[in-house]
Amino acid sequence: MNFLDNPMKVDATTDIIYIMCPMHLLTIEEQVKEIKVGQTVSILTDYDGALEDIPAWCAKTGNEFLGLYEEEDHYEFYIRKIRES
Secondary structure, eight states: OOBOSSOOOOSEEEEOTTOOTTHHHHHHHHHHHHSOTTOEEEEEEOOTTHHHHHHHHHHHHTOEEEEEEEOSSOEEEEEEOOSOO
């Protein structure tokens, strides 16, 4: 797991705090479809299952998991879109 020391600059942000499986992955999929190849999205979530789910989703879909930044009450995951889905 790639924990970052500071938040990253991104092209889009999706807040899925209080959303759990499987809806969090469906929401991420929709957000990634809306950005361009090469752009980065941050995903805000407090769901601990996302620690495994989001990197696995990136590997499955061919998007790049850049890492995550841990805030006091949530995580911020970073994904770069690698190809059109």
